[in-house]
Amino acid sequence: MLMNEKIKASEVELTGLHGEDLGVMPTAEALALAKKLKVDLVCTSLMSSPPPCRLIGAGDAKREKQQAKAAERGMKVKEIRLTPQIEEHDYETKRRQAEKILQSGDAVLLVVRIKGKEGTAAKELLERLAKDLSHAGHRTSGIQLSGKQASVQLNP
Incomplete structure (x- = not known):
């Protein structure tokens, strides 16, 4: 240009x-x-x-x-991994990291590793994170629970 x-x-x-x-x-x-x-x-x-x-x-x-x-370069999907028992400071750091990625024009795949009966805690964590990032991006689909992980993708 x-x-x-x-x-x-x-x-x-x-x-x-x-x-x-x-x-x-x-x-x-x-x-x-x-x-x-x-x-x-x-x-x-x-x-x-x-x-x-x-x-x-x-x-x-x-x-x-x-x-x-x-x-021109297209949209990339970047993955951020979390655990259900994340502390508040770490949660804020991951939230800011995801927000920065969304603002740069890339999609974010939020993945929570699950062990045992942590499925509901993982789902609640992803719901909270998706709600906190709603101003920067929107969900492509609901939260997927599959085997040992729960995930949701946010697009800018």
Whole structure:
């Protein structure tokens, strides 16, 4: 994604801040307009002539670039393992870790190892963790109890 002075085309097809079509104009004129409005001129594609460009707010351009990069690499599923008798401090650490992963655009698989009759405690722990992380991600399905582990996956 080319921005501002890095756009080398002689003229560009410009779209305004609110999606309005401003037509084809020289690149220098488009840059002057962007500077006047205190925004960035971003080239959206180099495959056509003249290249289509948009006026985007400074912070929005950076955020859009990060989202494009995240979408390009795809979503990974990262696993976080817990035990049913986890202490409060450790729980908070795992919760923050999962929140950071969800905010980076990856999915989290929360897995609780079960020994003996710990199934209900494991299920309660996963319910609590899923509820605490509801602002950062949503469950793909219910809690799966299978053999020696209980798990739930959260997507951003």
